[in-house]
Amino acid sequence: MSIVPKETVEVIAQSIGITNLLPEAALMLAPDVEYRVREIMQEAIKCMRHSKRTTLTASDVDGALNLRNVEPIYGFASGAPFRFRKAIGHRDLFYTDDREVDFKEVIEAPLPKAPLDTEIVCHWLAIEGVQPAIPENAPLEVIRAPAENKPHEQKDGPLIDIRLPVKHVLSRELQLYFQKIAELAMSKSNSALFKEALVSLASDSGLHPLVPYFTNFIADEVSRGLNDFQLLFNLMHTVRSILQNPHIHIEPYLHQLMPSVVTCLVSRKLGNRFADNHWELRDFTANLVALICKRYGTVYITLQSRLTKTLINALLDPKKALTQHYGAIQGLAALGHNVVRLLIVPNLEPYLRLLEPELAAEKQKNQAKSYEAWRVYGALLRATGLCIHDRLKIFPLSPSPSPSFLHKGKGKIINTEPQKRKLSVDSSENRSPQKRLITKDGPDGVQSQDHTGVAPMQVDNPVENDNQPQNSAQPSSSEQTSDANESESRNGMVKESGRGRAITMKAILDQIWKDDLDSGRLLVKLHELYGDKILPFIPSTEMSVFL
């Protein structure tokens, strides 16, 4: 009846040495205990309020006990929250984890750093009702200047002269900040100072008014400095920092930023010296592009489609340089496995054919060109390899079998035997997985069972992988049979029972089945194209099943 059960009272009584407490007495005491605890908490909350806090601490409770003339409870420093451990074997029993502390350890431990002394920092929260955008203030609401009206002026002139439809006053501090950052980016060095600046750019609030200036700056410098590798790299780092800053809304300026970023990805030439590691820049930029797509893809629906179109056009144009191809592949690969599967894989075969002559180094007079070709080949291999790796991950073939997988296996069995009475299947479908789980309790058992379950349907991709000759024939045949089975079973289902649930179940199973098949075929194709080079990308568990 009260929150405090009588058992607690008994336990407390025992702990202070009263052994002969009557259960009735405990029962009577329990509500009073609760009342007292509530009383103390009420006073503790008052203490908390007067300490101008909104979280209750142990010291507040001490203060409340003090008010009631009760001796405070010692040993509770109001620091870290208590760690409660669950008592083994009991459901709702917890205890605090109280470690024994060795005095020697405490004494010998070095003195902790002295806490910093209290200081007062003064700043303007508002000036005549307007909050200045300084780091001391909370980030402002986004100033939504109409971005499309923004004039593209030369950046050489003083910044303040840029006239916007909305009067946009940059404080002196912000102007200095911008100049400093711009200087550092232009300095073409990779100094520690620049790194600090990047961190500041990525974390400081109040920088939002500078965003249009930064976008303009980056766009200008990229178009002007394509030959300067270090500058480009610095600029891309700047872009990334701006993107990372949680206080900046970059969306309205993305369309200005994207061309320069994509330029750094697929430009024919980045940097003018051979030593410039433009591959690294392209990789970095590819990740940047992927980051942008992931973050703002939902806001700009056309963003990703436009981007992929640009990249795939660059890739499929044989006139374009290999460096451009490389950038396009990296960009597409960074966008995710689905993009790779849908855009690169279909074009893989013709492209590799095109690449083949370049790869053969001895035929090439130009050593550099062959190197580039191998880079492209490597990028392709990586992209598709990761893609197939991801696809294979979808199979829950790992040693711990999930029920869904077992369902899947069961579904296939049903397909093989369409003549079976559907009603009974329905029920067995529900029951059998659990049964199997119980009977087969080792991972080995499950795997072997899995083989037997799948084998009749010839979905056994590993077989295909091993003996190449059968490759061409089998997938198609399996597909046909499965299609036939599907239609048959579906008809039967509709006719016989027409249960909605069963049908949706069926649809799901079909989908999984198809996916299965797709990736199987994909793997085969990749293996054809790459030979054994693709194998490292296939997860070991899959290898063991497939090979």
Next chain:
Amino acid sequence: MDPEQINEFVVGYLKKKGFSSAAKDLEDFHHHNNGSSLSSIDYHNDPELTKLIRSFSQQEDDPTRYRECYSKLRSWAYNSLDLYKHELLRVMYPVFIHCYMDLVGKGHTQEARGFFNSFRKDHEMVHLRDLQKLEGVLAPSHLEEMEFARSLRKSKVNIKICQYSYDLLLQYLHRTESTLMLGIINEHINFQVYSGQPTSSSDDIEAVTIVGSFQDTANHINQKEIQWGLLEDSLEDRLEKTGGLLSDSEKGQGESKDGDADDSKKRPTDIGKQGSSIKKLKKDKAGNATAKVARLETSTVPPTPRVKPELALPVMSTDVEQTILEDLRNRVQLSSVAMPSVSFYTFVNTHNGLNCASISHDGSLVAGGFSDSSIKVWDMAKIGQTGSGALQGENDTNDPTIGPNGRRNYTLLLGHSGPVYSATFSPPGDFVLSSSADTTIRLWSTQLNANLVCYKGHNYPVWDVQFSPFGHYFASCSHDRTARIWSMDRIQPLRIMAGHLSDVDCVQWHPNCNYIATGSSDKTVRLWDVQTGECVRIFIGHRSMVLSLAMSPDGRYMASGDEDGTIMMWDLSTARCITPLMGHNSCVWSLAYSGEGSLLASGSADCTVKLWDVTSSTKSTKAEEKNVNSNRLRSLRTFPTKSTPVHALRFSRRNLLFAAGAISKPAS
């Protein structure tokens, strides 16, 4: 049913109720009369009446009946007509708590708990805090012990209800013979029936507050007369005279003074722009000739009355007077279109120990009271030049804390032996008063950096202490439910104000020094006459403990902020809430009126400083009552801080707003 049976029922009922002597008398009476002609009503053939009588003699003590009856009443109320529903639902809460307390009182703890838990959801939104208190009541003895429960039991709740709702309710109660509910309602609710349509707002504050026994006394007390006017011959008045002279002479001289020239240039344009609404609020601050013109135009508004001080006020030195006059002359005029600048003092590295902060009247001194019993006073004028500066520009915002290395740049005042809950500066800034959990109040000199006096009198932690507007006197309030008036030269309190039903959490002086206001955990604000020590006003309406108070400079209004984030504006003379200002969603730690009373600033635990338009809030309440969204209009600005709860606010005499708070998480 024959009379014999009825007699049996009646006797049985009386006996059950413990009126054995009455039962005996009745029996005797019946023996004498032998049922000759008792009945003027024909209850023989009235089955309704029979049932009713029978129900009386039923098992009265059956705890399940409470639940049954209440849930029936509840479902009926929820299914009633929309128009009247909110009025009927209002009845549910008192019925609910009294059912619960009845159950507890009869010892059915378990049933009481079950009953409470099944229906508490209905009332949580409005009465959460009361419910939390009541929840702990589990034994009859608790009912006696707990102040809140006792006051609830003793008093009747006033509920305003329209005639039709009342009829509906009575009809229902009679039809269903729920005598139990009828009993509770009769016993604990005092209906104030009015004719006409039910009030539209279901959120009527008066209707939902249950205040215990003092509703009636409050009404009575609030009849007393108070003189809220400003003091005669105040500095402002003097300024008006001298200011008038000054500007007259200026006209002759052709605007020689820069500062004043600026002002007088600005003001005519202001007035031209903003029209008459602005003129009104300028009525009493008349700094120069233009303002005087404005005053003439708005002569329809009665000028603030003047009163005599009831206390012997300290004499102000002429230097101090001069600086104040100078400040007043240079005051920036604030209004809904002319916002103040806000200078924010952030305490860093407080390690969660800052209990209170206080800013001196000119903003140059900042004091912090800490939970380790220390008080630290920073002289901002020494640290940087930011302290003094309404005239300074944006460029001075550079970090002023770089003091002399290796030395702390504040004054440490040690003396208390418990957490310091409040600190306040005397108006000229030469003294600091602090109050602490060690039940003492200490007076410190900022020139000597030493403790001068220790005032002992309170028996429990002293939550708040405030200097009077003219110094010398101060008021304190404590957990011991009293507020006390002291003067600096006596170690005994001059007055003790007792009357609050719970802790007195905050105290504030009226600008004319004749009254103090106190806010309490019993959710009321009271106004006390300093001279007599009597309570002269009770302000009822808050739903949780009152944490902060502010008095408007013209002495007419008061603002109070509570734990939930509600701010209420009160009219002192009528003791009515002019308007609740909603917007904060956590404790309002601090409130401050601007120098001429046109703006109210509030600082809260939700890390914002808000500015409210007082003039529109006070003027047009009647008209805006219909407009539900009008609350939003009155909030002029919100300044979010960087995760810094705002502990203290202060408008300087020149209307620069100072705010202070401790950053709540360590800077990364």
